[in-house]
Amino acid sequence: MAQETPAGGFVKSGFEEVEKVFRDNIRSGLEKGGSFAVYYRGELVVNIWGGECDALCRREWKQETVSCIYSCTKTISAVVIAHLVDRGLLKYSEYISTYWPEFGQNGKDKIRLEEFLCHKAGLAGIEDDSYRLSLLVDNPRKLGEILAKQKPLWKPGHQYGYHVHTFALYLDQIVRRVDWKFRGLAQYFGEEIAKEFDLRIDIGLPKKSQYKCAKISINRSDGQLVDTHGEISMSGDPKLLAIVNQGWKHAHIINNPDFMCLPSGSSHGFSTAEALAKFHSILAAGGTLNGKQLISKYTLELMKQPLTKGYDVTTGAQDIFGLGIMIFPVVENDKVTYMFGHSGFGGQIGLSDSQYQVGSAYITNHLNLLSTFKSGVQDSRYLVYQALYKCIHKIEKKIVKRTVFQSLADIQNAVKSKL
Template sequence: MGVEGASTDRFEPVRAVLGAHLEAGEELGASIAVDVDGVMEVDLWGGHADEARTVPWHRDTLVSMWSTTKTLTNLAALILVDRGALDLHRPVAHYWPEFAAQGKEHIEVRHVLAHTSGLSGWEQPFCMEDLYDRPTASARLAAQAPWWEPGSASGYHVQTQGQLVGELVRRASGRTLTEFVATEIAEPTRADVQIGARRADWPRIADLVPPSRLGGIPTGLDPEGIFTRTLLGSPARDENVDTPEWRSAELGAVNGHGNARGLARALSVISRRGQVNGRRLLSEETVDKVFDVQADGVDLFLGVPVRWGMGFALADARTIPHMPTGRVCFWVGRGGSIVVMDLDRRVTFAYTMNRVGDGVLGSERTHSYLRHVYEVLERTG
């Protein structure tokens, strides 16, 4: 299957590189979108939605996005911050009293959004059945002690961030995270994104295909190290994706469903300084808070330098190659999906795919598309 969709002439190199990856079999199915100040200059898709290559990737194909989901979840929190329902500098326990247990009474909302709360995984034993049960998963985190001094460093909250932020959204808004994203993000931005997946949409979800050789948990790890505790305390694995339980759950860190067009539309609210489709979802002051640096150094779980702002990583060449400089924030999902919000250029770039690639933060394909998009923008202005 070739590349379908539309792109302006200047972005022809992006169409060409997607076609090349599909032709070489490096991509199975994928979508790419580039929104430039409200104009979708790139809206491309191609390949197949299944590993057997019998179902084409269509315009409205969805895929499970792993951690790119966090961009929607943290946007939901920022919308509540903008409305005064959440305060970034208030203790989480102000909204969630049970959370004060085990010395967590001083952990602030900002620590949760920036992966510095010390709750990067669940204490063992903790399994997928516990994760799928929202009250249980929340109660376990509320009862847990932090694994390092909150605010002192980041340790990527691989699967716990969705639970922590989701609980704050629920308590501040009276709605579930799934409901809030649907009504306050997807609807006003006309974005085809959701947390979990409505049963009516299951037929258009592409299979997420993991690497052919799945690696187990490495041997020789320090059992008390943050990396090990986070890895073991984050139970979701590739085999859980695309199951009925996964699609029916609310996992704000990992089980969002969407495509590049949907991501670009939803997150363009940040690139465009809070306003989209004639509606203001965030004030410019709240958008500025995204760039308030909360941690800057080697992340305790990821093992690479990350500059964390409020809910998003901030552009840094140490983190991802070809990332532009300036007021740029982003995040990625397992296997390569990404959304980049560039306020200086008012550009939003998104990529989703169903063949899981290698790499801690994006795959070689991710970096290739990012490079081509910014080469076009630098050349054409």
């Protein structure tokens, strides 16, 4: 007789279908370990978890289990920049070299902050052989010198390519130069945002807290677990990818305690689903929680504008970006709205939905390299989100057909299908 897969948590009345779908995913093996949480109109209505957070020792996922959220961390980094914009310390339209003069060398003097945030700067990789991510802690000044010397990999503003790892390395250097306490991005987030809004999210997980962290495994496309030595692969320009993936050639490296504690705002966020959902609920509500402002509505609206779309020269994808965040078009009865946030490697996602004031997060430690968040796909995340919005529509007495798009190609294909 097969052992029952553990699961726990709660859902508020009216959201039972979400729990059922999540638990069905756990029982079927579609999800082997993860958590899902939702804030709806300011209230926590879903907080569920299940499966294993460590497949090797069969350790169960628990309420306090945290996991790496990978690129979902980029939304947090983008909000740090927005926070500084609201304080008058940064302007999106300003040249980065205004704040960081050394950055202006090698053809980078006219790159604006907004251009960098939407992945058009051509700085998706680092070609200096002395670069290593640990310089974030060991010698941030040297890291700044390396970044400042980097030549753009394409003419800034003329193409876009996802800055997978470099995104927050550059932002960290900018934050250090404008913050009056000279803090890095991770420290600024911890003291000015996480502490102020009681968000139990770390950028870089301290070793004293790593006992709570889920261990990463990778799922094969046939659903079986494999070891964590699989390389991160994408379909863009191979030469660019070799540069972009420097220092991250194997996904299992995040299980290394020394690597786990590095404060990279591109990839090293560690959180429960509940904490990440709470963060996104603040954004969904216009940037304010209980009368306390995280960022202004004006700045949030700037962040949400779709600025980048089309072919990504590094990954081959066609995602849509605003100012540091991903944009997810949603069609309900032919009306187009947008969710925003970020997906993360292997199946993570954090989303804000202003229309319904929903902040949500799905995290998993059993990475699915084929994971995609869009309608019509047998993906554990999408199935749970589909159930969530069925519940919301029922509560709000709406009868709608809802379609979610992740890329420009998805939208174009949908339009063609109607012709």
